[in-house]
Amino acid sequence: xxxxxxEIKKLVVRYDTDYEKVEAVNNISxxxxxxxxxxxxxxxxxxxxxxxxxxxxxxxSPPGKVISGEIYFEGADLLKISEKEMRxxxxxxxxxxxxxPMTALNPVLPVGEQIMEVIRxxxxxxxAEATKKTTKMLELVGINSERHNEYPHQFSGGxxxxxxxxIALACNPSLLIADEPTTxxxxxxxxxxxxxxxxxxxxxxxxxxxITHDLGVVAEVCxxxxxxxxxxxxxxxxxxxxxxxxxxxxTIGLFxxxxxxxxxxxRLQAISGLMPDPANLPKGCKFHPRCPKCTAECKHRVxxxxxxxxxxxxxxxxxxxTEAAK
Amino acid sequence: xxxxxxxxxxxxxxKTHRGLLHAVDGVSFSLDKGKTLGIVGESGCxxxxxxxxxxxxxxxxxxxxxxxxxxxxxxxxxxLKExxxxxxxxxxxPFSSINPRMTVSSIIxxxxxxxxxxxxxxxxxxxxxxxxxxxGLAERVEQSYPHELDGGRRQRVGIARAIALNPKFLVCDExxxxxxxxxxxxxxxxxxxxxxxxxxxxxxxxxxLSVVKHVSNDICVMYLGVLIEKSSTKELFAKQYHPxxxxxxSAILQPKLNKTKNRIIIKGELTSPxxxxxxxxxxxxCLYACDECRNTTPELKEISPxxxxxxxxxxxx
Amino acid sequence: MVGLYLLVFLILVAICAPIIAPYDYDDQNQExxxxxxxxxxxxxxxxxxxxxxxxxxYGSRVSLQVGLxxxxxxxxxxxxxxxIAAFYRKCDxxxxxxxxxxxxxxxxxxxxxxxxxLGSGINNLMLAVGISTIPAxxxxxxxxxxxxxxxxxxxxxxxxxxxxxxxxxxxIMPNSLAPIIIQATLGVGNAILxxxxxxxxxxxxxxxxxxxxxxxxGGRIYIRxxxxxxxxxxxxxxxxxxxxxxLGDGLRDALDPRLK
Numbered sequence: 001x002x003x004x005x006x007e008i009k010k011l012v013v014r015y016d017t018d019y020e021k022v023e024a025v026n027n028i029s030x031x032x033x034x035x036x037x038x039x040x041x042x043x044x045x046x047x048x049x050x051x052x053x054x055x056x057x058x059x060x061s062p063p064g065k066v067i068s069g070e071i072y073f074e075g076a077d078l079l080k081i082s083e084k085e086m087r088x089x090x091x092x093x094x095x096x097x098x099x100x101p102m103t104a105l106n107p108v109l110p111v112g113e114q115i116m117e118v119i120r121x122x123x124x125x126x127x128a129e130a131t132k133k134t135t136k137m138l139e140l141v142g143i144n145s146e147r148h149n150e151y152p153h154q155f156s157g158g159x160x161x162x163x164x165x166x167i168a169l170a171c172n173p174s175l176l177i178a179d180e181p182t183t184x185x186x187x188x189x190x191x192x193x194x195x196x197x198x199x200x201x202x203x204x205x206x207x208x209x210x211i212t213h214d215l216g217v218v219a220e221v222c223x224x225x226x227x228x229x230x231x232x233x234x235x236x237x238x239x240x241x242x243x244x245x246x247x248x249x250x251t252i253g254l255f256x257x258x259x260x261x262x263x264x265x266x267r268l269q270a271i272s273g274l275m276p277d278p279a280n281l282p283k284g285c286k287f288h289p290r291c292p293k294c295t296a297e298c299k300h301r302v303x304x305x306x307x308x309x310x311x312x313x314x315x316x317x318x319x320x321x322t323e324a325a326k
Numbered sequence: 327x328x329x330x331x332x333x334x335x336x337x338x339x340x341k342t343h344r345g346l347l348h349a350v351d352g353v354s355f356s357l358d359k360g361k362t363l364g365i366v367g368e369s370g371c372x373x374x375x376x377x378x379x380x381x382x383x384x385x386x387x388x389x390x391x392x393x394x395x396x397x398x399x400x401x402x403x404x405x406l407k408e409x410x411x412x413x414x415x416x417x418x419x420p421f422s423s424i425n426p427r428m429t430v431s432s433i434i435x436x437x438x439x440x441x442x443x444x445x446x447x448x449x450x451x452x453x454x455x456x457x458x459x460x461x462g463l464a465e466r467v468e469q470s471y472p473h474e475l476d477g478g479r480r481q482r483v484g485i486a487r488a489i490a491l492n493p494k495f496l497v498c499d500e501x502x503x504x505x506x507x508x509x510x511x512x513x514x515x516x517x518x519x520x521x522x523x524x525x526x527x528x529x530x531x532x533x534x535l536s537v538v539k540h541v542s543n544d545i546c547v548m549y550l551g552v553l554i555e556k557s558s559t560k561e562l563f564a565k566q567y568h569p570x571x572x573x574x575x576s577a578i579l580q581p582k583l584n585k586t587k588n589r590i591i592i593k594g595e596l597t598s599p600x601x602x603x604x605x606x607x608x609x610x611x612c613l614y615a616c617d618e619c620r621n622t623t624p625e626l627k628e629i630s631p632x633x634x635x636x637x638x639x640x641x642x643x
Numbered sequence: 644m645v646g647l648y649l650l651v652f653l654i655l656v657a658i659c660a661p662i663i664a665p666y667d668y669d670d671q672n673q674e675x676x677x678x679x680x681x682x683x684x685x686x687x688x689x690x691x692x693x694x695x696x697x698x699x700x701y702g703s704r705v706s707l708q709v710g711l712x713x714x715x716x717x718x719x720x721x722x723x724x725x726x727i728a729a730f731y732r733k734c735d736x737x738x739x740x741x742x743x744x745x746x747x748x749x750x751x752x753x754x755x756x757x758x759x760x761l762g763s764g765i766n767n768l769m770l771a772v773g774i775s776t777i778p779a780x781x782x783x784x785x786x787x788x789x790x791x792x793x794x795x796x797x798x799x800x801x802x803x804x805x806x807x808x809x810x811x812x813x814x815i816m817p818n819s820l821a822p823i824i825i826q827a828t829l830g831v832g833n834a835i836l837x838x839x840x841x842x843x844x845x846x847x848x849x850x851x852x853x854x855x856x857x858x859x860x861g862g863r864i865y866i867r868x869x870x871x872x873x874x875x876x877x878x879x880x881x882x883x884x885x886x887x888x889x890l891g892d893g894l895r896d897a898l899d900p901r902l903k
Contacts, residue, residue: 043508186368187535188573188574188592191577191589191591192592219579219581240583257508258507258511258536259540261536261539267515270515271511272512275476275506378798383798383802407804411804414803415802419795422795423795425796426796436800436803440804440805441804471901473901487799488803490803
């Protein structure tokens, strides 16, 4: 149950442009267990997509650069293996689905062919076997297999995203990275797609890293959550811990910013200020300029990971020295 | 309660090479002074088109619009320009709704220039500064360009521009959808404050039901150009009559655990709004559809006090 | 910046021509004909013994004038037509079909026809060259305006009561300039070349008036033995086009607030 599929250790990613150095990901460590869905939550600029790209070794370089860290997958450090070996893993063992289904599919190829492409790249079988598998995948994501010769523009947004998911799961990957897979979709379609992803996860034994800014989506499908802010993971734990026992002031502020359907609120409790400029991060705790509980120490000391409950870690000086008794 | 805006049987059709696209097909509602009406629906329902037709940014195909008792359906030219002073819009995308080559102060001051609202440069500068202050923009961004600001601040620029001429009525087209959650809350608070201080009447167009519940007094639900349910916010969240509304509300994902709801999953996809025939637009996807639904278009009827639905077989959930 | 300096240098040369040119442009001296660049004649002499340097300096006046003014005229008319076609869609078909009509005639033939009809002389030359290149500007402007017209900030401008004229001047044109600037800077070199063709045919600039293009074509027959007569004006032309290209890129970037 707790067998690890992916382990990220102290990852640092930076973008070096002519004008500035953008610290996109600052020293994050994360573990994904088998058959688990990990929600990676954060707002624009938090570094979630960069983390996903780093796992896939797709960080655009230049200007991006993985400065240090290790990413262990099936015993090997992904950052150190050759490009040839990495290509075998991409699409085969680790798949990624991107946010915008409108641009993720090639408009001049029929959808069936796009699914077949990934199957033939990674499985050694014959064309007939690949075709059978393609048909099976289409049915699995709820698309009539007779539509395999149709082009992406003939499908709606929700259907396109299903095709994208079919491509991602075609080779039965151990890990699926989904970058905001339902953000561009309507609410009712989102419900459909998330339901489908849940059932597919069980069928394929796939672990999922679900990148999102929507806490509702996290509540629906995730087992664990990691909250990112300014390139760091500031809180992580099981979904129950994070939702019912949140500790970091940013996490608390994030939940408070969302209007509650069950209560009447006059004003929302917004977090004041803005996300810091990643090229010019504040000293000490990166959240201190916006934190309602900021102390003098927060301004110059970087908080370390504190375990406040089993598997629940927070990076906040407020909880320094309050480790839960093991 | 006096009525500020009344819309009667509003229609907007677009000619396409495949046929006539019924973007808005016979929408009627009225809005009282000082209140906010939420218009919700998913993509393709026509809510954005409706907002633009009311403001005469698109020419309507049929129906009437009455503002403060006056028929403004066919206003043009100078009369339309005068009306624009009191009816303004806040746009969805803060990245494309402000000119990237103009400074913040020119963007905010443009409406003042258009109407020669200021006697001299001193008054103009003072008014621009005051507007920036009202929406929470620091003075130092006065000469900044849009690309130097983040989404939240750009949206504040858009809001300042919209309230520059002290309008009575605002159409807000998904004003916070493109913003991060923590910024959304800031902007929603700002908009609420402005509405209270200036007694604005608003139409709030969105697909986000949590947001619409927070800001609106009444809600209209649209589907494929037709108004399918209409009632007060409190009532709508407590009780829905139309199957689509029920599905929509059940699909909301709340950031809470143990919300084991029976999610109503609507089958199928949106049907085409081109060359629409008779019958309920939602029938192809409705779990309860029968022949009458497919052949006769349902009218918007009052099912319970002040709660309307366009369904042949409204059922309460 | 390099482009700007080079252009300014050339303009100064053109203005100060009588002061800096060592000889008169039509000072013929048959004994000293066909000389390669030497101490007496820095750029050598042509087939009539005229100093090429002086002819280059005086010629810069003509070439720059023709290049800049004809492009200016062409851009002004072309852009206006493009804006009208894109903004007032009812006129689109009419305007663009007329433009297409002009565009269907190879621009060189068109220039020749117009110059022949109007007669010789530098003004008619500029008019002929200007008219023949209008279609390109009309097309480029129309495409750019069509795109910008559909943006949300233009819609927003209408919603705050901005009239059409202000929308075009304040919102549409500044955001459509980039492709027009590029077209214009490339166009100057083109214009000079068209002018030279016309001069070669006896339309436009009459000899002995110096003009780079004419010098280029005049030296053609001697290119094997006296290549300096062709190469020098050629290099000058190349430098001008290069300078204007760089200037155009720089101008486009300078006008874009996103790059500040």
